[in-house]
Amino acid sequence: MHRAGFVIALVLGAATAADAVPEKNGSFPDIGAQYFHRADCHEAYDLVAEQMSAGQNVSNDDKAWAGLYEAAAQAGQPCPEPAPLLALRATDRTVSTQEGLSHLALYHKQDDPVAWFEAALSVLQGKVPDVEAPVGWAMLVKSAGLGYAHAQYFEALLYINGTATGKADYADALPLLESAAKAGHVDALFLAGNYYYDGSLGVKKDGAKAFSYFSQAAERGHVYATYMAATMANDGTGVKTDHALAYRLARNLADQGQVVGSVIAASALLQMKDAKDREDEVLYWMDTAIRDGDDKIRGQVQEMRPKVVAAFQRANAPPEYQPRVWKACPMKRTCFVNSSGLQYNCTTNKDYWNDCDG
Numbered sequence: 001m002h003r004a005g006f007v008i009a010l011v012l013g014a015a016t017a018a019d020a021v022p023e024k025n026g027s028f029p030d031i032g033a034q035y036f037h038r039a040d041c042h043e044a045y046d047l048v049a050e051q052m053s054a055g056q057n058v059s060n061d062d063k064a065w066a067g068l069y070e071a072a073a074q075a076g077q078p079c080p081e082p083a084p085l086l087a088l089r090a091t092d093r094t095v096s097t098q099e100g101l102s103h104l105a106l107y108h109k110q111d112d113p114v115a116w117f118e119a120a121l122s123v124l125q126g127k128v129p130d131v132e133a134p135v136g137w138a139m140l141v142k143s144a145g146l147g148y149a150h151a152q153y154f155e156a157l158l159y160i161n162g163t164a165t166g167k168a169d170y171a172d173a174l175p176l177l178e179s180a181a182k183a184g185h186v187d188a189l190f191l192a193g194n195y196y197y198d199g200s201l202g203v204k205k206d207g208a209k210a211f212s213y214f215s216q217a218a219e220r221g222h223v224y225a226t227y228m229a230a231t232m233a234n235d236g237t238g239v240k241t242d243h244a245l246a247y248r249l250a251r252n253l254a255d256q257g258q259v260v261g262s263v264i265a266a267s268a269l270l271q272m273k274d275a276k277d278r279e280d281e282v283l284y285w286m287d288t289a290i291r292d293g294d295d296k297i298r299g300q301v302q303e304m305r306p307k308v309v310a311a312f313q314r315a316n317a318p319p320e321y322q323p324r325v326w327k328a329c330p331m332k333r334t335c336f337v338n339s340s341g342l343q344y345n346c347t348t349n350k351d352y353w354n355d356c357d358g
Helices: 002-011 041-053 061-074 085-091 098-108 113-124 133-145 150-158 170-182 185-198 206-219 224-233 243-255 259-270 279-292 294-314
Strands: 331-337 344-348
Touching: 041 061, 041 085, 041 098, 041 259, 041 279, 061 098, 061 243, 061 331, 098 113, 113 133, 113 150, 133 150, 150 170, 150 185, 170 185, 170 224, 185 206, 185 224, 206 224, 224 294, 259 294
Parallel strands: none
Antiparallel strands: 331 344
């Protein structure tokens, strides 16, 4: 059955994940999506300060926490963790109030790397008009040097897009990315994986390293990294082919509403040794891709589906019957014998009675 599975897999060749690149969001992962989100005490304090300055209603709990934040800044102690709901409301906020910026300066004295980053971001985004961008860059470098993974990732991006040196600088970006990746920064893991997958950004192509980075990013919820890991496992690109792993990753993508996961799932199943027994499952994923995919995926999979069905029919059909080949039977002389033992009425015919193959 291995050959039958192989033949069926070839039928789906044009609809593998590497080729079926849809154009609409939802049918293919967004390569530019960011998965790391800041939710720290400095953002939370800035939000409370803004609300109080604007005369908005602020809960007693938030006011009490803000007091603890201010006291810790004055005492040179680490800032207290905000309540989860407060942190959520302040996620990815840029510190912009006078109170927030002045307290960042106090936390700088204790070399709080997150405080250095938040101040750098405020300067680089123009929230502190009287401070020049080079000062913001120095703050960013300081935060990265203190080990804050997001600062390392952010600094790497500025090297990559040419902001830091006036031209794309992949060599200086990579150590920062790998340091942030080592700390588990999801976006740094994905970007580092791309370095080694592409092999044209100043490092040698290394499928094993790329797959390792993509896998770690996928474990942290990075959708495009999951797609890359699934494709590499399914195609054997840089790593040992593992259709079972590709299928599990594809299911993860499909569960997150990524139609390309359905395509990879069907492709992986068709390349398994027991593909002959998986017709219903394969067609389910193909039908899901047809139902939910964009025009490009729908068109590709609709074109391939009849071919896949025909391949399954051939693989599962009973073999055409062919009679067993018999050996040529020998001639046999048969005679009647009378009472005196004399033979008469003798005939010579082929011996069809006995099994000539016996």
